[in-house]
Amino acid sequence: MKSHQITIKDIAKQLNLSKSTVSRALTGHPMVKEETRKLVLEFAEKSDYQKNSFAINLVTQKSNLIGILVPEFLSTYFPKVIIGAQNKISSEGYNLIIAQSNESYETEVSNARVMMANQVDGLLVSVTKETRNFEHLMAFKRKGIPIVFYNRVCEDMDVPKVVVDDYDGAFRAVEHLIKIGKKRIAHLAGPDNLSISRRRLNGYYAALRKYNIPVDEELIISYDLTMEKVKIYINHLLNLPKPPDALFAINDPTAIEAMQVIKKRGLRIPEDIAVIGFSNDQLSELIEPSLTTIAQPVYKIGETAAELLLNLIKTDISLWKPITKTMPTELVIRKSTIG
Amino acid sequence: MKSHQITIKDIAKQLNLSKSTVSRALTGHPMVKEETRKLVLEFAEKSDYQKNSFAINLVTQKSNLIGILVPEFLSTYFPKVIIGAQNKISSEGYNLIIAQSNESYETEVSNARVMMANQVDGLLVSVTKETRNFEHLMAFKRKGIPIVFYNRVCEDMDVPKVVVDDYDGAFRAVEHLIKIGKKRIAHLAGPDNLSISRRRLNGYYAALRKYNIPVDEELIISYDLTMEKVKIYINHLLNLPKPPDALFAINDPTAIEAMQVIKKRGLRIPEDIAVIGFSNDQLSELIEPSLTTIAQPVYKIGETAAELLLNLIKTDISLWKPITKTMPTELVIRKSTIG
DNA sequence: CCATTTTATGGGAATGTTCCCATTTTAATA
DNA sequence: TATTAAAATGGGAACATTCCCATAAAATGG
Numbered sequence: 001m002k003s004h005q006i007t008i009k010d011i012a013k014q015l016n017l018s019k020s021t022v023s024r025a026l027t028g029h030p031m032v033k034e035e036t037r038k039l040v041l042e043f044a045e046k047s048d049y050q051k052n053s054f055a056i057n058l059v060t061q062k063s064n065l066i067g068i069l070v071p072e073f074l075s076t077y078f079p080k081v082i083i084g085a086q087n088k089i090s091s092e093g094y095n096l097i098i099a100q101s102n103e104s105y106e107t108e109v110s111n112a113r114v115m116m117a118n119q120v121d122g123l124l125v126s127v128t129k130e131t132r133n134f135e136h137l138m139a140f141k142r143k144g145i146p147i148v149f150y151n152r153v154c155e156d157m158d159v160p161k162v163v164v165d166d167y168d169g170a171f172r173a174v175e176h177l178i179k180i181g182k183k184r185i186a187h188l189a190g191p192d193n194l195s196i197s198r199r200r201l202n203g204y205y206a207a208l209r210k211y212n213i214p215v216d217e218e219l220i221i222s223y224d225l226t227m228e229k230v231k232i233y234i235n236h237l238l239n240l241p242k243p244p245d246a247l248f249a250i251n252d253p254t255a256i257e258a259m260q261v262i263k264k265r266g267l268r269i270p271e272d273i274a275v276i277g278f279s280n281d282q283l284s285e286l287i288e289p290s291l292t293t294i295a296q297p298v299y300k301i302g303e304t305a306a307e308l309l310l311n312l313i314k315t316d317i318s319l320w321k322p323i324t325k326t327m328p329t330e331l332v333i334r335k336s337t338i339g
Numbered sequence: 340m341k342s343h344q345i346t347i348k349d350i351a352k353q354l355n356l357s358k359s360t361v362s363r364a365l366t367g368h369p370m371v372k373e374e375t376r377k378l379v380l381e382f383a384e385k386s387d388y389q390k391n392s393f394a395i396n397l398v399t400q401k402s403n404l405i406g407i408l409v410p411e412f413l414s415t416y417f418p419k420v421i422i423g424a425q426n427k428i429s430s431e432g433y434n435l436i437i438a439q440s441n442e443s444y445e446t447e448v449s450n451a452r453v454m455m456a457n458q459v460d461g462l463l464v465s466v467t468k469e470t471r472n473f474e475h476l477m478a479f480k481r482k483g484i485p486i487v488f489y490n491r492v493c494e495d496m497d498v499p500k501v502v503v504d505d506y507d508g509a510f511r512a513v514e515h516l517i518k519i520g521k522k523r524i525a526h527l528a529g530p531d532n533l534s535i536s537r538r539r540l541n542g543y544y545a546a547l548r549k550y551n552i553p554v555d556e557e558l559i560i561s562y563d564l565t566m567e568k569v570k571i572y573i574n575h576l577l578n579l580p581k582p583p584d585a586l587f588a589i590n591d592p593t594a595i596e597a598m599q600v601i602k603k604r605g606l607r608i609p610e611d612i613a614v615i616g617f618s619n620d621q622l623s624e625l626i627e628p629s630l631t632t633i634a635q636p637v638y639k640i641g642e643t644a645a646e647l648l649l650n651l652i653k654t655d656i657s658l659w660k661p662i663t664k665t666m667p668t669e670l671v672i673r674k675s676t677i678g
Numbered sequence: 679c680c681a682t683t684t685t686a687t688g689g690g691a692a693t694g695t696t697c698c699c700a701t702t703t704t705a706a707t708a
Numbered sequence: 709t710a711t712t713a714a715a716a717t718g719g720g721a722a723c724a725t726t727c728c729c730a731t732a733a734a735a736t737g738g
Binding site: 679680681682683684685686687688690692693694696699700701702707708 | 711712714720726728729733735736
Binding site: 005050051052053054055057058061063065073074076079080082083086090095096097098099100102110114116117118119143256260282283286287288 | 391392393396402404415418419429434453456599625
């Protein structure tokens with residue numbers, strides 16, 4: 001179906017050289033006469049020679065491909081991580097293959113297989129909210145293919161991780177709510193198999209403790225991050241005999257969805273109930289009122305994860321160290337807490 | 340660095356078979372005794388055999404990889420297209436590699452090279468807003484690698500394309516504005532190297548013509564889709580002696596940005612100026628007031644493009660037909676036009 | 679029970695590179 | 709000028725698979 005591609009052998013024949021020499025010229029090996037190199041390079045250019053990566057991969061046992069597993073695509077979060085990672089990676093001559101699992105564990109497993117089959121040289125992973133079993137990822141480590149987790153990590157695996165300081169971010173979010181005079185602060189938390197949920201919840205507890213505000217478990221709801229549920233839980237909270245006067249949501253989409261419900265009930269934000277999110281999605285400054293949130297250095301996370309991975313790729317497996325990089329967060333105050 | 344992978348040869352030796360037979364058993368060739376097949380499959384499973392795609396690719400001259408070039412990642416549009424394409428493609432055993440160019444022509448060219456180097460079996464393309472030269476894409480066609488354009492297409496290339504009915508969508512958008520009583524309808528248009536800009540502009544003209552509204556060229560501004568410019572142009576429009584009473588924006592981000600400016604000037608939407616966008620981004624129903632817009636079947640676009648591409652891959656090059664699929668749009672009426 | 683067909687297996691070329699180990703050419707040194 | 713070192717090139721194995729052709733084994737038919 002495809003037309004014949006010109007090969008190193010063809011060039012060699014034409015120029016009366018051996019394929020070894022041509023290969024050397026093409027790959028920039030020092031042991032080639034300048035004259036010969038020029039000849040080969042010119043001919044390659046002229047004849048539109050394209051290296052056959054299949055053959056190169058086969059002999060070098062490398063794909064120059066790095067895989068990235070993302071749980072979803074529709075918030076701006078993961079695309080930004082990808083851009084960050086891509087920048088780092090491409091500057092080192094690697095390419096990125098992206099697979100998104102749409103928050104489905106099964107799809108994630110299948111995507112991991114695809115990455116394995118394509119023999120990626122390394123893998124960046126953020127798991128789905130459903131993922132509780134990590135066998136499909138351990139397989140990579142066993143095979144000597146390095147993995148780096150970012151954002152949603154598996155704490156039990158001994159591999160490098162890039163996370164933000166969720167605990168601290170949550171702490172400062174809640175502290176901010178307390179400082180503006182709120183007393184009954186609800187928390188719409190994430191599923192507790194995700195470590196970010198747990199860390200953010202702990203930050204919430206810590207802030208309450210520091211300011212001597214009693215914890216009311218009634219105000220803490222863990223949910224599975226599906227938007228349909230938010231409405232139910234927020235209504236539940238607002239229907240309590242003593243409803244909350246503030247809400248700290250696990251992430252921005254949750255906060256935004258919550259705000260829709262709150263507004264529909266005719267409550268004022270932030271006077272009746274202040275709202276704070278997490279991540280600083282693009283949306284958060286466009287909605288009305290704009291959303292106070294905890295910003296993360298999202299591009300930087302992608303870059304850092306990629307950097308760690310590239311290091312592993314270059315390092316012998318016996319020297320791999322499971323470093324965890326924790327990135328700082330920033331409180332971005334907007335109208336949803338300060339009217 | 341990596342531990343030794345078990346190969347077909349290893350299996351053959353262990354089971355006292357030839358590699359031909361093992362290969363046949365593994366690939367499901369009919370000419371293998373059931374007993375032998377079972378033996379091989381079991382052994383492969385047990386020994387955690389992984390096929391070496393490099394070798395397979397080399398001999399079959401196929402990568403099973405499909406590339407997709409996207410100009411950006413941060414609106415929900417392209418991620419949705421990708422999801423649509425991925426669904427179609429993976430169901431046929433292909434994998435997707437994604438490259439985003441951040442609206443940079445140079446990056447697009449470089450990404451195209453990467454795709455070529457990775458020997459994708461086909462390419463889905465939506466060009467950047469800067470792209471005027473298509474040489475980097477023609478190269479694929481010359482090599483016999485099929486291309487399908489989606490959304491932002493090159494009209495001069497004889498390859499299949501998937502577009503939406505921009506003309507019709509724009510027509511209905513403007514018609515809607517006219518029907519709610521607007522007379523001075525501005526159009527913030529896209530750069531005229533993009534055919535979607537031209538088609539949408541033509542739809543705008545046609546609607547005005549149909550309802551006998553004189554065209555005022557002062558109200559039509561083409562711009563390069565960088566958000567910083569929107570502010571300038573909207574302010575310019577609003578400062579006109581006879582300012583517009585409605586705005587049809589080339590896309591939702593533009594419309595949303597425009598609305599920020601309009602609101603800041605204390606004008607009411609839609610009473611003083613109605614606004615309509617294009618694409619039905621997720622944002623458009625979350626902002627205040629919610630944005631009337633033209634919805635596109637985005638997932639479907641990705642699916643359709645992928646389907647066309649898969650067909651080309653299976654078809655001899657001599658039979659390739661440059662079909663253009665035009666998808667319908669839908670007017671979604673929200674608060675920014677009907678208060 | 680032998681000839682013939684069908685079914686199952688083996689051998690080996692081919693895919694396009696890289697890279698090691700010769701070998702040849704050129705340059706440097708005595 | 710002969711000797712040695714350095715630089716440049718060539719030959720061929722190796723990478724893991726597929727697939728064609730040949731051969732062997734089993735089944736079928738008269």
